[in-house]
Amino acid sequence: MNQNEKEVLLSIQHLDVVFGRGKKGFKAVNDVSFDIYKGETLSLVGESGSGKTTIGRAIIRINPCSNGAIYYKGKRISGKLSRKADREVIRKIQMIFQDPAASLNERATIEYIISEGLYNFHLYKNEKERMAKIEKITEEVGLLPEHLTRYPHEFSGGQRQRVGLARSVVMEPEFIIADEPISALDVSIRAQVLNLLERFKKERGLTYLFIAHDLSIVRFISDRIVVIYKGRIMEIAETEELFHYPLHPYTKSLMSAIPVPDPILEKDKKLFIYDTSIHDYSQEKPELVDIGNGHFVFGSPTEIEKYKKIRFGEEK
Numbered sequence: 001m002n003q004n005e006k007e008v009l010l011s012i013q014h015l016d017v018v019f020g021r022g023k024k025g026f027k028a029v030n031d032v033s034f035d036i037y038k039g040e041t042l043s044l045v046g047e048s049g050s051g052k053t054t055i056g057r058a059i060i061r062i063n064p065c066s067n068g069a070i071y072y073k074g075k076r077i078s079g080k081l082s083r084k085a086d087r088e089v090i091r092k093i094q095m096i097f098q099d100p101a102a103s104l105n106e107r108a109t110i111e112y113i114i115s116e117g118l119y120n121f122h123l124y125k126n127e128k129e130r131m132a133k134i135e136k137i138t139e140e141v142g143l144l145p146e147h148l149t150r151y152p153h154e155f156s157g158g159q160r161q162r163v164g165l166a167r168s169v170v171m172e173p174e175f176i177i178a179d180e181p182i183s184a185l186d187v188s189i190r191a192q193v194l195n196l197l198e199r200f201k202k203e204r205g206l207t208y209l210f211i212a213h214d215l216s217i218v219r220f221i222s223d224r225i226v227v228i229y230k231g232r233i234m235e236i237a238e239t240e241e242l243f244h245y246p247l248h249p250y251t252k253s254l255m256s257a258i259p260v261p262d263p264i265l266e267k268d269k270k271l272f273i274y275d276t277s278i279h280d281y282s283q284e285k286p287e288l289v290d291i292g293n294g295h296f297v298f299g300s301p302t303e304i305e306k307y308k309k310i311r312f313g314e315e316k
Contacts, residue, residue, distance in 0.1 A: 006037040014068035043218035046228035094168035098180040100160035111148035158189035236296040
C-alpha cells in the first residue's frame with residue numbers, strides 16, 4: 001500500500017519537551033515529527049535517555065509539550081482540552097508500562113484493577129455485563145478466573161504484564177503505547193507477551209507505538225521503525241528497509257549491538273561505536289529528509305547525498 005493511501009491515526013509535529021526552566025531547562029525531545037498509520041506497529045528505538053518514553057508520555061498528556069503539537073485523527077490533543085475531549089483521548093489511547101509491578105495498585109484485586117477503566121467511563125450496562133467483559137479479557141490474556149480475586153504481589157512479572165494488557169484492552173482502545181513492555185520479563189515469557197500483542201492487533205484492529213531499546217526484538221513485530229538519539233530522530237524506515245540499508249551511523253551502532261546466535265561469530269564481531277564528532281554541522285544545517293522509499297535520514301545536505309548514493313547503489 002502506498003504511504004499516501006494510509007490513514008494517519010496519530011501525528012506528532014515539531015514536538016519539543018523541556019524539563020525545568022531557563023538555564024536549568026533540559027530539552028528531552030527536540031523537534032520530533034512522525035506519523036503513525038492506522039493498523040500498524042511503529043517502533044520507537046533508542047538507548048536509555050533518548051526521549052522515547054518522554055514522547056509516549058507526551059501523547060497520553062503526562063508530559064506537556066513545550067513546542068509543536070500532537071494530533072489524533074486530525075484533532076489536536078496536546079495542550080488544553082475540554083473535559084469531554086480529554087476523556088475521549090484517555091479512553092481511546094492506552095499505555096502499557098515497562099514495570100508491571102509499579103503500575104498496578106498493590107492493594108486492589110486483579111478484578112478491580114482490570115475494571116477500573118470500566119468504572120470510570122461507565123462502559124457497561126449492568127454488573128452482569130461488566131463481569132462478562134472482565135472474564136472474557138482475562139481468558140484472552142491467558143489468566144484464569146480464580147486469578148481475579150488475588151492481588152498483584154501474588155503474580156510473576158509475566159502474569160502482571162498480562163494484567164496490565166487486560167486493563168488496557170478491556171477499554172476497547174484504538175491505539176496502545178507499549179513502553180518497553182517486555183524488557184523486565186524472562187526471555188521465555190517475552191515471546192508470549194509479543195504474541196498476545198500481535199493477536200490483539202489482528203483481532204481488534206489495534207495500532208501500536210512500541211517503545212524499545214533493542215532492535216532485535218522490534219524487527220519481528222514492527223511495520224516501521226523510528227530511531228531516536230538524544231531527543232532527535234536519526235532515521236525512519238520500514239523494518240526490512242532499515243535492516244537492509246541502515247544509513248545513519250547511530251542506527252549502525254544499534255545494529256552492531258544485536259547479538260549473533262553463533263558464539264564464534266559473536267566473539268569476532270566488531271562493535272560499531274557512534275561518535276558525534278564525525279558530523280560537521282558548522283556550515284550546513286542538518287534536517288530529517290526523505291531520501292526515497294519512505295526512508296528518512298537526519299543529516300546535512302552533503303551527508304544526505306552520500307546516504308542516497310549508498311542506498312540506491314551508485315556507491316558501493
